[in-house]
Amino acid sequence: MSFDVEVKRIVRLGANFQRITFAGACLSDFGISGETHDLRIKVIVPCVEAEGTSLPLPDLSELSAGWYQDWLKLNPATRGCMRTYTVRGARCTGPEPEIDVDFVLHFDEDGNGGPASSWAAAAQPGDRVCIIGPNAAQCVTAEAYGGIEWRPGMARHVLLAGDETAVPAITAILESLPEDVTGHALMEIPSTADRQPVRTASGVQMIWLARGNRPHGELLDAAVRQTVALPGWASVETADGVPFRQRPALSEPEEINVDEAILWETPQRLDPAAVQATPNPHAPSGALPFYAWIAGEAAVVRGLRRYLVRDVGIDRKQVAFMGYWRKGRAES
Ligand SMILES: Cc1cc2nc3c(=O)[nH]c(=O)nc-3n(C[C@H](O)[C@H](O)[C@H](O)COP(=O)(O)OP(=O)(O)OC[C@H]3O[C@@H](n4cnc5c(N)ncnc54)[C@H](O)[C@@H]3O)c2cc1C
Known part of the structure; x- marks a missing residue:
């Protein structure tokens, strides 16, 4: 369902993050039942003419079930640019419904950003965008909704890892976790000035990795390898007493050419009863x-x-891998 909304508030969260709160009466129809976790939406920002003037968005209120195909048929010069974002917060049940989206302000060394990043950096209260998201009237639950990938099933020990574009999702998930969940949240951010206060009842340890001038992902990669360290995991015996690494090779992941295909591999939702009945034989006990x-x-x-x-x-059924963006490639 599409939502025609306007910018209500803008808060600079850190050196490279801008929180934009969108409001509009139509948002009372937005949402899912329960926590939003990493709920993704599409944000359509206005196209900008050469002189920098924003063109008004066309009326997208008629976009329905086949909204993407409908939108593609519109004039590319005026239909706006569609990008994917996370709902960082949603307050849609009160008299003034609103949602928060945290935009990473990414710009190259020449100061050029993508359409969404540039729009967010220049946004003013009253500016309008279109959001494509779930319709609350259909009472979709997080379990049933395809736009949420956080599916821990029975897991009580978790690893959350991502760069700045994943920080809105990771922090929203952390805020929703109960006390008995432990693990690590590894978040690579451009600078120490991008750390954000996060409240979680869980025992998950938050680790902020300020990149500075290092290559993108270097710190995150090292931190994941340290957190899920090979000797530790490999030496753990499985329930039947066989050391983990002596098992025949598990699944070799097929290569994905990230320049041509989207890297998106997420497990199906688990049936808790089935998980209890048949524990995973390949994972270390404990x-x-x-x-x-x-x-x-x-x-x-x-x-x-x-x-x-x-x-x-690690069993692929227990890991969600998501390429949120690709270096050198605009989201299309
Ligand atoms: C499910 C999902 C949820 C997401 N949630 C968020 C979110 O909450 N907040 C958020 O900021 N982003 C989020 N993203 C990422 C966001 O969609 C991309 O960063 C997107 O490319 C931004 O659009 P743009 O118009 O600014 O840049 P584009 O026009 O898409 O890209 C222009 C250039 O910028 C580069 N680029 C894109 N993103 C970055 C970046 N972060 N850092 C450096 N270079 C970049 C591209 O490689 C390209 O060269 C999410 C993506 C997915 C798939």
Whole structure:
């Protein structure tokens, strides 16, 4: 469903993050039942003419079930640019419904950003965008909704890892976790000035990795390898007493060319009863149930996928790998 909304508030969260709160009466129809976790939406920002003037968005209120095909048929010069974002907060049940989206302000060395990043950096209260998101009237639950990938199932030990584009999702997930969940949240951010206060009832340890001038993903990759360290995992015996690494090779992940395909590999929702009945035979005893959620630049995520699945041998059904963006490629 599409929502025609306007910018209500703008808050600078850190050196490279801008929180934009969108409001509009139509948002009372937005949402899912329960926590939003990493709920993704499409944000359509206005096209900008050569002189920098924003063109008004066309009326997108008629976009329905086949909204994407409908939108593609519109004039590319005026239909706006569609990008994917996370709902960082949603307050849609009161008299003034609103949602927060945290935009990373990314610009290259020449100061050029993508359409969404540029729009967010220049946004003013009253500016309008269109959001494509779930319709609350259909009472979709997080379990049933395809736009949420956080599916820990029975897991009580988790790994969340991502770059700045995944910080809105990771922090929203952390805020929703109950006390008995432990693990690590590894977040690579451009600078120390991008750390954000996060409240979680869980025992998950938050680790902020300020990149500075290092290559994108270097710190995140190292931190994941340290957190899920090979000797530790490999020496753990499984329930039947066989050391983990002596098992025949588990699944070798097929190569994904992140320049041509989207890296998006997420487990199906687990039926808790089925999980209890048949514990995973390939995972180390004591470490189960474990679940990992990894998102960020596609090549970095691909490297972590290879490490966790091939080298460590973690069951792919317990890890979500998501390329949120690709270096050098605009989202299309
Ligand atoms: C499910 C999902 C949820 C997401 N949630 C968020 C979110 O909450 N907040 C958020 O900021 N982003 C989020 N992203 C990432 C966001 O969609 C991309 O960063 C997107 O490319 C930004 O659009 P743009 O118009 O600014 O840049 P584009 O036009 O898409 O790209 C222009 C250039 O900028 C580069 N680029 C894109 N993103 C970055 C970046 N972060 N850092 C450096 N260079 C970049 C591209 O490689 C390209 O060269 C999410 C993506 C997905 C798939």
